[in-house]
Amino acid sequence: MSEVTIAPLSAIPPGEGRNFEIAGRRLAVFHTRCGNVYATQAECPHKQGPLADGLVGGCVLICPLHSWKFDLANGQPLLGDCRIETYPARLNDRQQIVVSLPS
Amino acid sequence: MKKQNLVVIGNGMAGARAVEEILARGGGDRFQISMYGDEPYGNYNRILLSNVLNGSQEESEIFLNPLAWYRENNITLHAGVRAETILRKTRVVLSDDGNGEPYDKLIIATGSSSFIPPIEGLYASDGAYKQGLFVFRSLDDCREIAAYAQGRGRALVIGGGLLGLEAARGLQNFGLEVEVVHRAPHLMNQQLDAQAGAILKTTMEKMNVRVHLKANAIRALGAEHVDGLVLEDGRTLACDLIVVAAGIRPNIELGKRSGLAVERAIVVDNQLRSISDPNIYVVGECAQHRGAVYGLVAPLWEQAKVLADHITGANPNAAYNGSKVATKLKVMGVEMASMGVSEPQDENDEIVQFTEPKKGTYKKLIIRDGRLIGAILLGDISKSAYLTQAFDREAPLPDDRIALLFDIGAPAKQVTVEDMPADTQICNCNGVSKGALVACVKGGKRSPKAVMEATRAGMGCGSCKKLVGEVIEWACGGAVEDDPSVHYYVPGVPLTKPELIKACRERNLRSVSQVFQALAEGKEDPASKPGLASLLATIWAGEYEAESDARFINERIHANIQKDATFSVVPQMPGGVTNPAQLRRIADVAEKYRVPMVKLTGGQRIDLLGVKKEDLPNVWRDLDMPSGHAYGKSYRTCKSCVGTEFCRFGVGDSTSLAIRIEDFMKGLDSPHKMKMATAGCPRNCSEAMVKDFGAVAVEGGRWEIYIGGAAGAHVRKGDLLCTVASEDEVLKYMSRFVQYYRENAKYLERTYGFVERVGIAKIREVVVDDSEGIAERLEKDLARSSAAYRDPWKDLVNAPGPNQFHSVLTVIQ
Ligand code: SRM
Numbered sequence: 082m083s084e085v086t087i088a089p090l091s092a093i094p095p096g097e098g099r100n101f102e103i104a105g106r107r108l109a110v111f112h113t114r115c116g117n118v119y120a121t122q123a124e125c126p127h128k129q130g131p132l133a134d135g136l137v138g139g140c141v142l143i144c145p146l147h148s149w150k151f152d153l154a155n156g157q158p159l160l161g162d163c164r165i166e167t168y169p170a171r172l173n174d175r176q177q178i179v180v181s182l183p184s
Numbered sequence: 185m186k187k188q189n190l191v192v193i194g195n196g197m198a199g200a201r202a203v204e205e206i207l208a209r210g211g212g213d214r215f216q217i218s219m220y221g222d223e224p225y226g227n228y229n230r231i232l233l234s235n236v237l238n239g240s241q242e243e244s245e246i247f248l249n250p251l252a253w254y255r256e257n258n259i260t261l262h263a264g265v266r267a268e269t270i271l272r273k274t275r276v277v278l279s280d281d282g283n284g285e286p287y288d289k290l291i292i293a294t295g296s297s298s299f300i301p302p303i304e305g306l307y308a309s310d311g312a313y314k315q316g317l318f319v320f321r322s323l324d325d326c327r328e329i330a331a332y333a334q335g336r337g338r339a340l341v342i343g344g345g346l347l348g349l350e351a352a353r354g355l356q357n358f359g360l361e362v363e364v365v366h367r368a369p370h371l372m373n374q375q376l377d378a379q380a381g382a383i384l385k386t387t388m389e390k391m392n393v394r395v396h397l398k399a400n401a402i403r404a405l406g407a408e409h410v411d412g413l414v415l416e417d418g419r420t421l422a423c424d425l426i427v428v429a430a431g432i433r434p435n436i437e438l439g440k441r442s443g444l445a446v447e448r449a450i451v452v453d454n455q456l457r458s459i460s461d462p463n464i465y466v467v468g469e470c471a472q473h474r475g476a477v478y479g480l481v482a483p484l485w486e487q488a489k490v491l492a493d494h495i496t497g498a499n500p501n502a503a504y505n506g507s508k509v510a511t512k513l514k515v516m517g518v519e520m521a522s523m524g525v526s527e528p529q530d531e532n533d534e535i536v537q538f539t540e541p542k543k544g545t546y547k548k549l550i551i552r553d554g555r556l557i558g559a560i561l562l563g564d565i566s567k568s569a570y571l572t573q574a575f576d577r578e579a580p581l582p583d584d585r586i587a588l589l590f591d592i593g594a595p596a597k598q599v600t601v602e603d604m605p606a607d608t609q610i611c612n613c614n615g616v617s618k619g620a621l622v623a624c625v626k627g628g629k630r631s632p633k634a635v636m637e638a639t640r641a642g643m644g645c646g647s648c649k650k651l652v653g654e655v656i657e658w659a660c661g662g663a664v665e666d667d668p669s670v671h672y673y674v675p676g677v678p679l680t681k682p683e684l685i686k687a688c689r690e691r692n693l694r695s696v697s698q699v700f701q702a703l704a705e706g707k708e709d710p711a712s713k714p715g716l717a718s719l720l721a722t723i724w725a726g727e728y729e730a731e732s733d734a735r736f737i738n739e740r741i742h743a744n745i746q747k748d749a750t751f752s753v754v755p756q757m758p759g760g761v762t763n764p765a766q767l768r769r770i771a772d773v774a775e776k777y778r779v780p781m782v783k784l785t786g787g788q789r790i791d792l793l794g795v796k797k798e799d800l801p802n803v804w805r806d807l808d809m810p811s812g813h814a815y816g817k818s819y820r821t822c823k824s825c826v827g828t829e830f831c832r833f834g835v836g837d838s839t840s841l842a843i844r845i846e847d848f849m850k851g852l853d854s855p856h857k858m859k860m861a862t863a864g865c866p867r868n869c870s871e872a873m874v875k876d877f878g879a880v881a882v883e884g885g886r887w888e889i890y891i892g893g894a895a896g897a898h899v900r901k902g903d904l905l906c907t908v909a910s911e912d913e914v915l916k917y918m919s920r921f922v923q924y925y926r927e928n929a930k931y932l933e934r935t936y937g938f939v940e941r942v943g944i945a946k947i948r949e950v951v952v953d954d955s956e957g958i959a960e961r962l963e964k965d966l967a968r969s970s971a972a973y974r975d976p977w978k979d980l981v982n983a984p985g986p987n988q989f990h991s992v993l994t995v996i997q
């Protein structure tokens with residue numbers, strides 16, 4: 082595992098997601114309205130929908146293309162056939178998003 | 185084109201279904217339809233008579249087409265009238281009321297009658313049945329049995345087949361002691377083998393139905409009314425009433441008399457036409473196809489489809505190739521399903537069998553070359569859906585034979601529904617597949633009742649209802665409606681739409697996050713966000729606090745997301761009117777940003793498809809045209825025809841009206857899309873009668889206003905709201921209706937659903953007659969929303985959200 086600081090929290094408006102590319106790996110990173118951050122794989126396992134463009138509420142993410150639902154905390158599917166990869170994410174004391182990636 | 189006369193003889197399950205199928209193929213425009221039915225009712229589901237008899241359903245629940253249906257579809261129904269003669273030369277049907285109907289095409293769907301075995305003493309001196317003797321075929325039979333059974337003690341049923349057993353169980357409902365007299369050595373000998381028959385007998389006797397086998401009735405006793413039955417072996421069984429359920433005979437006299445080829449039934453070709461007369465079609469139990477005569481509904485549904493395809497010309501090559509039949513017994517307390525043969529046909533046929541007589545369980549499969557050719561399931565029919573499908577399709581069976589009989593080691597129900605392929609037939613009566621149910625749920629029907637009504641699944645014999653329910657539940661992802669949340673405006677806030685509007689107003693809630701805080705204990709539900717955003721925008725107009733994350737991506741970024749995460753851009757083009765300068769700009773933009781496809785939309789404007797997220801602001805800036813809102817749950821566009829300005833028929837200026845409408849309506853949030861059109865004359869070139877709102881100019885400077893029209897997934901002609909004398913009035917009633925819809929429709933309810941649900945009469949009262957005194961307020965509120973409009977493209981170009989147009993941000997380590 083290696084920790085990477087990817088952006089200030091303000092790079093993502095509350096309730097939305099953005100895609101980040103880190104050393105060739107793409108992640109979708111979300112900033113929920115209650116102030117948590119989450120990181121997942123960027124593309125939906127169904128048909129590669131852009132997860133960062135999905136709707137987020139609490140810990141739940143809805144893919145914008147065909148509405149598969151996932152739990153942001155653990156990647157489990159809430160509607161749909163398979164899970165998504167998740168990566169530990171946190172805020173550091175300077176309100177920056179830090180993601181742990183397997184090395 | 186002058187309509188042809190289509191006459192249908194027989195208003196039972198096959199006749200009425202054939203007509204429905206014909207109407208579904210536009211046959212109403214082609215044919216003037218009249219029907220003869222000698223039962224004095226609309227059409228009902230004969231199968232469910234067993235349930236009416238046993239008291240589990242009311243008569244009123246089994247009607248498929250009430251009399252109003254015939255009126256609404258412009259069908260002349262001669263109810264209670266018998267067709268007597270077909271004059272084939274002059275093509276006229278004569279009936280017992282002394283009238284006649286000329287026909288161009290004729291459909292015979294006379295069904296069957298109960299077969300009465302040659303038993304002495306059944307008839308009274310006047311030739312009618314003795315009192316207390318009944319058959320079991322029609323609603324009237326059911327009523328007569330019920331009336332007579334009151335207060336009597338003992339009933340006999342002649343016949344131990346499907347119908348006889350259902351009748352027997354039904355008669356118990358009246359407190360009668362019931363015995364079944366069956367000629368063959370075991371029960372249901374058409375469908376079961378001896379062993380299954382024996383188990384079924386034990387099961388029936390446990391439920392207090394006595395069964396006499398190898399019992400041949402020869403004489404009924406009693407002078408005016410029956411009071412006993414003598415069997416061939418000399419025994420006499422005392423009784424108060426007898427129900428004969430000894431089989432059926434097709435009603436073929438009419439066919440015979442008019443010289444059609446008749447064997448066991450009227451002989452038809454693969455298009456269901458009598459082989460003697462191409463103008464006469466025959467469908468249902470009175471038809472004989474390739475030697476087979478059917479006595480179940482599934483085949484006649486298939487026949488009705490082919491008949492309709494052929495007679496309407498929808499598919500002149502449609503052909504019926506016979507049906508495979510499967511049966512279920514509808515006797516409370518007995519689970520039985522059977523299909524195909526009941527015994528092996530030669531020594532190579534494989535038998536897979538399981539018996540547990542104590543529990544009344546018996547399963548037997550007959551397999552040839554790895555495919556199912558017959559099955560009997562008794563006591564436990566959990567595998568019947570799978571087996572029926574394998575049988576129907578002649579699909580190869582898995583080698584693990586035991587898995588065909590049992591779900592081993594797993595409470596596999598859930599898995600089963602999920603694993604079923606989409607084309608698995610769930611309702612065999614009506615031929616409804618899992619895929620069709622799922623599509624219906626996706627189409628917005630979320631309660632079992634709504635889905636069943638829309639697909640007809642479960643509305644045949646009803647034996648699949650449980651499975652249908654499971655599939656619906658699965659398709660809804662557990663969110664089946666029937667729980668209170670059906671009535672909520674959005675699932676995540678436990679309030680109906682009026683309650684929610686009230687709460688938002690009273691508590692001054694202006695953003696979606698405030699609503700979750702105040703009304704849902706702070707619990708955010710992502711699926712509820714767009715609905716709430718739409719409603720708040722409607723309530724607060726310009727004072728609504730927009731939150732970008734509450735919107736679906738399309739309305740966040742004001743473009744329609746495509747399957748590859750690019751977007752489409754549709755600029756405004758009011759009334760479909762454009763000019764060379766605009767076209768040139770669009771062309772330049774398309775070239776500059778290498779737009780993969782430029783397309784004219786069905787909404788009369790131009791779509792630039794496949795635009796990259798990064799390019800959106802630049803594309804908009806270069807286009808310098810306002811958004812066409814082709815992406816939102818909002819007003820979309822107003823199509824128009826050429827109108828008075830150029831068209832030689834135009835009587836109203838449809839283009840300028842469309843432009844006014846667009847200008848007023850642009851971007852307005854609403855429960856679902858709103859599409860409009862104006863037409864310069866009743867030729868209606870812009871299809872205004874099938875829009876959410878349409879205005880059609882008519883002679884005399886007047887406009888007809890249509891609402892609730894649709895021609896997408898659902899096709900519906902709009903209802904005429906009113907006719908008005910000026911363009912201003914069109915805008916006035918449009919404002920009232922649109923605002924009423926915005927305030928009262930459920931989220932994602934199109935006007936075609938809304939107008940149908942609320943009713944055009946009620947809407948007219950409120951919108952035109954102002955019965956609630958709110959008309960002026962409706963106009964004002966819509967005007968307020970309209971005035972609050974801002975072009976989102978300009979706003980986004982000037983002030984995008986953080987990283988809003990970056991499809992990916994690169995992190996440099
Ligand atoms: C672009 C266009 C097709 C075209 O090239 O002509 C189109 C494209 C889509 N239509 Fe449509 N519809 C288009 C005209 C129509 C029309 C015709 C019309 O507007 O006169 C209809 C029938 C009229 C109606 O809406 O009743 C139509 C009935 C639908 C429906 C069925 C709605 C219904 O309830 O019956 C959907 C599905 C839905 O809304 O859930 C749909 C959905 C869609 C979506 C938005 C599907 C989606 O969510 O991605 C398509 C977007 C494609 C894309 O990737 O951009 N589209 N669609 C048309 C845009 C018109 C415009 O300029 O605004």
Ligand SMILES: Cc1cc2nc3c(=O)[nH]c(=O)nc-3n(C[C@H](O)[C@H](O)[C@H](O)COP(=O)(O)OP(=O)(O)OC[C@H]3O[C@@H](n4cnc5c(N)ncnc54)[C@H](O)[C@@H]3O)c2cc1C
Pocket residue numbers: 193194195196197198199220221222223230231232233234265266267268293294295296320321322347350435438467468469470478479480481482484512514645
């Ligand atoms: C109690 C009961 C339970 C059943 N259960 C099942 C079941 O579980 N599953 C299953 O698949 N099937 C079942 N069936 C069989 C099913 O109901 C029939 O296969 C089906 O109704 C046949 O349809 P049809 O239109 O051919 O005949 P019908 O439905 O009998 O319709 C024929 C109509 O034509 C009318 N008619 C006849 N001659 C004339 C004339 N000359 N002029 C005017 N009208 C005329 C008749 O009165 C009748 O209304 C059951 C039947 C009964 C009676």
Ligand code: SF4
Pocket residue numbers: none
């Ligand atoms: S009909 Fe409409 S929704 Fe379907 S593919 Fe065409 S554009 Fe897309």
Ligand code: FES
Pocket residue numbers: 125126127128129130144145146147148149
């Ligand atoms: S691509 Fe995500 S649900 Fe289809």
